[in-house]
Amino acid sequence: xxxxxxxxxxxxxxxxxxxxxxxxxxxxxxxxxxxxxxxxxxxxxxxxxxxxxxxxxxxxxxxxxxxxxxxxxxxxxxxxxxxxxxxxxxxxxxxxxxxxxxxxxxxxxxxxxxxxxxxxxxxxxxxxxxxxxxxxxxxxxxxxxxxxxxxxxxxxxxxxxxxxxxxxxxxxxxxxxxxxxxxxxxxxxxxxxxxxxxxxxxxxxxxxxxxxxxxxxxxxxxxxxxxxxxxxxxxxxxxxxxxxxxxxxxxxxxxxxxxxxxxxxxxxxxxxxxxxxxxxxxxxxxxxxxxxxxxxxxxxxxxxxxxxxxxxxxxxxxxxxxxxxxxxxxxxxxxxxxxxxxxxxxxxxxxxxxxxxxxxxxxxxxxxxxxxxxxxxxxxxxxxxxxxxx
Numbered sequence: 001x002x003x004x005x006x007x008x009x010x011x012x013x014x015x016x017x018x019x020x021x022x023x024x025x026x027x028x029x030x031x032x033x034x035x036x037x038x039x040x041x042x043x044x045x046x047x048x049x050x051x052x053x054x055x056x057x058x059x060x061x062x063x064x065x066x067x068x069x070x071x072x073x074x075x076x077x078x079x080x081x082x083x084x085x086x087x088x089x090x091x092x093x094x095x096x097x098x099x100x101x102x103x104x105x106x107x108x109x110x111x112x113x114x115x116x117x118x119x120x121x122x123x124x125x126x127x128x129x130x131x132x133x134x135x136x137x138x139x140x141x142x143x144x145x146x147x148x149x150x151x152x153x154x155x156x157x158x159x160x161x162x163x164x165x166x167x168x169x170x171x172x173x174x175x176x177x178x179x180x181x182x183x184x185x186x187x188x189x190x191x192x193x194x195x196x197x198x199x200x201x202x203x204x205x206x207x208x209x210x211x212x213x214x215x216x217x218x219x220x221x222x223x224x225x226x227x228x229x230x231x232x233x234x235x236x237x238x239x240x241x242x243x244x245x246x247x248x249x250x251x252x253x254x255x256x257x258x259x260x261x262x263x264x265x266x267x268x269x270x271x272x273x274x275x276x277x278x279x280x281x282x283x284x285x286x287x288x289x290x291x292x293x294x295x296x297x298x299x300x301x302x303x304x305x306x307x308x309x310x311x312x313x314x315x316x317x318x319x320x321x322x323x324x325x326x327x328x329x330x331x332x333x334x335x336x337x338x339x340x341x342x343x344x345x346x347x348x349x350x351x352x353x354x355x356x357x358x359x360x361x362x363x364x365x366x367x368x369x370x371x372x373x374x375x376x377x378x379x380x381x382x383x384x385x386x387x388x389x390x
Contacts (some may be wrong), residue, residue: 307367
């Protein structure tokens with residue numbers, strides 16, 4: 001519909017190192033990731049969602065860390081978000097200027113609350129790798145040209161000038177993108193692999209778009225056919241495979257009206273709850289879907305009784321993790337790998353115990369909040385029920 005496949009085909013033709021994998025049917029995000037994994041042959045596989053941009057130092061930073069910590073299977077990072085919106089224009093006339101700029105008179109198509117076409121005059125010029133808008137109203141500040149007709153604007157010199165002359169007199173459209181400055185870093189606050197394993201029961205700790213995988217640690221592709229595929233991947237890691245985060249913001253994540261996270265929020269939430277439930281049951285803990293929902297994003301229990309029971313569940317999970325990774329004998333160290341123990345456990349035992357206890361206290365605060373609510377038998381609060389996602 002937006003001719004993105006045609007653009008990708010041209011990119012693959014122009015760049016021999018780019019391999020385009022075309023799915024015969026729509027497989028969804030998880031299915032496409034699984035299909036792409038089968039075409040990967042390197043030691044590491046880096047994921048980047050189509051909407052997002054990698055910082056220039058992303059791969060170097062992650063690969064150096066993975067080389068130093070060979071027990072890690074997945075490494076993520078924090079992200080910096082930015083907002084974008086696109087605008088479509090049909091070109092009426094152009095005037096080339098002697099300093100490399102091109103003046104454009106164009107009709108802007110319907111946008112936002114605008115209910116009619118609007119005539120605009122602006123100037124285009126190359127600035128670094130981009131063709132940007134200059135000398136127009138404030139709402140065009142920061143706009144750059146993405147596509148002119150079928151021509152994808154890149155770093156190919158002045159080819160964009162010929163492309164824009166070809167669409168003059170309404171023979172094609174120009175696609176502009178306006179973007180806001182980068183926002184402060186978010187996500188990925190949990191860095192240590194043991195805490196990533198524990199905290200992932202509550203929230204998705206490793207942003208999928210930032211993840212770099214050590215391919216040799218996976219006999220098959222690691223993605224479950226689930227809407228929260230990244231959350232499932234981390235929670236499904238066996239005990240001898242680990243995920244961690246770097247504190248650097250190595251990916252710039254795009255926010256826009258069509259974001260998958262917004263459009264499919266309900267399905268992703270449901271899938272995350274199911275992943276947490278499966279993990280808790282793998283720990284041999286007695287929980288159900290409503291309990292997993294209480295854990296999700298630290299939402300909290302629906303009653304004091306449920307909260308007190310779930311505090312015991314968290315305590316049991318913490319004991320199991322400490323027994324498996326921290327309070328270990330020589331045989332367990334060999335089973336988990338001496339390097340993992342040396343890199344992430346040795347000398348940090350007390351800090352890890354306190355971090356797991358802090359996780360329990362964080363949930364306990366939610367339980368105390370529910371306990372302070374005073375109700376009576378006639379209160380509508382007693383009749384309210386949260387149906388489990390699945």
